[in-house]
Amino acid sequence: MAAEYGQGHTHMDRPEFRGTGAERRRLPAGLRAPIEARTWKEFGYILLSLPIGLVSFVFAVTTFSLGAGLLITFIGIPVLAGALAGCRGIGALERTRARGLLDLDVAAPEPLRPKGGGPMAVIGAVLKSGASWRHLLYCVLVMPWALFSFTVAVVFWAYGWMMLTYPLWFWLFPMYGGQDGIQLYGDDGHRVYLDNPFEIGVTAGTGLLITLATPWILRALTTVDRLMVHGLLGPSRLATRVVELESDRGVVVDTAAADLRRIERDLHDGAQARLVALAMDLGLAKEKLTEDPEAAARMVGEAHGEVKVALQELRDLARGIHPAVLTDRGLDAALSSLAARCTVPVQVEVDLASRPAAAIEGIAYFTVSELLQNISKHSRATRGSVDVWRAENRLMLQVTDDGSGGADASAGSGLAGLAERLDAVDGILVVDSPQGGPTTITAELPWRRA
Incomplete structure (x- = not known):
């Protein structure tokens, strides 16, 4: 929030803009998007999501249904806990995949805290953990979304590049296919092919538009994946806040301890040392009071000056703890x-x-x-x-x-x-x-x- 108050910072200072050099500025972002590594990684993520989502869905639904059906017996409880534990393992894999392909770094959820030892304590911790149930929900939701995003991504990707490169391979139709080009329409009496230069050029231009739009479509699709991974596979807001508060409490305790040590050091090396010396000087002055009154008076005067210095140090120390003027x-x-x-x-x-x-x-x-x-x-x-x-x-x-x-x-x-x-x-x-x-x-x- 406070970053807007820094002076001299622009969006070019962010990590994604640093180190790109003049090469990346030669092409606008919209033109270089289809060949950027980010686009290919997002496309790879979507391709992998379908088989992984299918396995996750089958595992989650099968094991959960089996565990729920066996709850009338004792066997259902460990089976259900095993289903949730397996979903947590799938979640760990998905966080790793998102970190590698989507550059999304999601922390692991709060660890299990079994109350006591033994397998029953672990099973109880798994069943009581909200993160376990969120992982199960992710495994159920990821498959239908993966199927949708896979279909959209493959269709746009394949048709875009196919139409864009049509001028390079349209000659295959008359040579090997027995027709003049891609057929748009055909019946018993009439057929329409993309075979003249104008039609081939329009096809390539349409393919260029689709190819340029595909990275942004992929980005929109993977945005949903990012939200699902972050929201369902990461730590909950409450757990994150608890960790922050624990860390802040440690900082406050360390700071208070450091302040107490500083005050003790200042008292020991400053006012306390002066007061000890003052007590010794006054003791000497008392002994000399009858023998050498002038020396005793001189020592009392020096002691008076030491008292003023000690008082000033105590005032400075009190001001350092909490100033009265504040x-x-x-x-x-x-x-x-x-x-x-x-x-x-x-x-x-x-x-x-x-x-x-x-x-x-x-x-x-x-x-x-x-x-x-x-x-x-x-x-x-x-x-x-x-x-x-x-x-x-x-x-x-x-x-x-x-x-x-x-x-x-x-x-x-x-x-x-x-x-x-x-x-x-x-x-x-x-x-x-x-x-x-x-x-x-x-x-x-x-x-x-x-």
Whole structure:
């Protein structure tokens, strides 16, 4: 969704447009479609679908009917489970075939989770799995659709190429067939053949139109196959969402643990160390109070300075956990405070009529904080800007700078960790940072009212 906010990206940047070179641009897409590898792979997929669909249909209907009929006895339950397990195996084959011929990468459905050990637990897991029944439905539906698509594809493919190449082989009719050409009409008194140059040319032209249309017909047919494979043989939306939530939970736990370690380290190396040293200095000052009052006063003065430094470190640490200005005055004031501490002049513009949830505000604040730190440390920029606005149910953040660019969230940098944190709350991070700059980083967060 957020990709539209990246700067400088066009449709030519997508993988299917890269690396084609000038050769593929010499012919329009409509003219080169009949000879493209994609068309031939889709045609091969449709040809294979009929025998595979027939075997799948026969297996599914036979085994399911047998298992259902035997349910009055105990034997029917394992037979039915075996039918569903076999359909899952066919589904694995179909996902592999779709990956190789249709470039459709569909993940395997959620694995079986038997409750306990033994064959009965496995049988129960197979029967209770929604994915198993979806595989059975696919095996039943694929055969009639495969028969239809096979017929349409073979007819258009064969007639298109046959008519297109008619000028090359029409001489076979008078030489070996005993007639002048392809017969369009015939009765006892009259026959019409495609035998003169004009008729041969019209036949070839019609064949060219059919040949050029065939790849798009194949594409439409395999679109249905893609939908069936993706919808029936892949993981369900609920299972996919559960996996995403489990992954996001892991990211949140790891992030919280890292933050706790950082706070502990900052306390141990900073304020705690200063307070220990302060206690020792005050102890020495107490001992010298009667012997050397001036030295004791000097040590108390130094200790007073250490107290101020320790307090400042504690304030900075508290601000790093959750700044009070964010809670009291919202994102506008909090981000302005961040910009004031940045080493680069930063303009902040916040256009929000209301405040989002406190958790979202906190994530937005720390996102901008980390991005401004990157500007200060790495960008060599002379100015930057922060824009915040609401787009329907999304909170939008955009941080730009005129630095040297080259930021890459996929290189395992801090941006990658930031992207994971945003993803944990259904957020998105889009980085547009060409070499030489400028850099534009856009973040989306769910709004979630306070």
